[in-house]
Amino acid sequence: MTDDKTKKDATADGPYDVIYFAKKHRISQEDARDIIEKYGANRKEADKAGRRISA
Template identity: 65%
Template sequence: MTEHAQAATPIKDVITFAKKHRIQVDDAQKILDEYGEDRKNADKAARRIAA
């Protein structure tokens, strides 16, 4: 049996994303966990939080 684990977003990417959108790192982590590689929608979600 093989188990496929989803790779966690590297902390460097989370911090960069948080700084880009001027949001908290924990909020950035939640967004990136939810949207994964879909950066367009992740950016939209971050803008909603930052507003």
């Protein structure tokens, strides 16, 4: 049986999915892609950038 918690934790360390990130911050997929390319797996900084654009 697969441990779902471990699977989620491993995913949380990588960069966001573009569609998920765009919906989360209510921004375009193009803007989301640019942010993810710039910040990579640094989710804290990516979220900050997403909030700045959506404001």
